[in-house]
Amino acid sequence: MIEVTRRYVMKFPPDSADKALTYKLIKDYDIKFSILKAEVRPGRTGSLLLELEALPENIQKGIEYLEANAVICEPLGKKIKFEASKCINCGNCTGVCFTGALTMDRERWKLNFEPELCVVCELCVPACPMNLFDINFHEEEPEKIAVGN
Numbered sequence: 001m002i003e004v005t006r007r008y009v010m011k012f013p014p015d016s017a018d019k020a021l022t023y024k025l026i027k028d029y030d031i032k033f034s035i036l037k038a039e040v041r042p043g044r045t046g047s048l049l050l051e052l053e054a055l056p057e058n059i060q061k062g063i064e065y066l067e068a069n070a071v072i073c074e075p076l077g078k079k080i081k082f083e084a085s086k087c088i089n090c091g092n093c094t095g096v097c098f099t100g101a102l103t104m105d106r107e108r109w110k111l112n113f114e115p116e117l118c119v120v121c122e123l124c125v126p127a128c129p130m131n132l133f134d135i136n137f138h139e140e141e142p143e144k145i146a147v148g149n
């Protein structure tokens with residue numbers, strides 16, 4: 001089976017720092033990971049944007065392990081709300097999106113949005129004149145976040 005890459009926003013409870021949870025991902029589930037963004041404050045819930053690379057079933061087992069240890073794991077796409085139906089295809093957001101998550105289809109002059117390429121830099125939020133992006137990496141209550149696109 002082929003290894004895949006997945007991005008998740010993970011919220012670690014304040015008391016989880018000493019559990020070496022991420023070490024277990026590598027050791028027991030053979031998951032390679034990169035930290036794309038982090039917000040960790042002492043005594044508070046820590047948020048990490050992680051890119052995981054492994055066999056799909058190993059990623060699934062790793063996520064289940066983390067969730068059993070009170071870590072909230074959400075696929076990145078669920079953290080991004082984008083009101084595609086209101087887009088006027090002006091292209092402004094593509095000028096700031098350095099990862100290629102936002103690109104213009106130049107034949108149809110239509111915006112393409114690929115959430116899996118997003119690293120939650122939030123640069124597109126002020127760039128959009130229609131205010132169509134809502135990216136809540138910091139949000140404490142994930143159930144309030146709408147699924148994007």
Ligand code: SF4
Nearest residue numbers: 097118119121122124
């Ligand atoms: S937050 Fe916006 S600008 Fe930044 S990578 Fe994601 S889609 Fe691109």
Ligand code: SF4
Nearest residue numbers: 087088090091093128
């Ligand atoms: S800046 Fe806003 S309106 Fe313009 S293409 Fe991007 S999402 Fe659409």
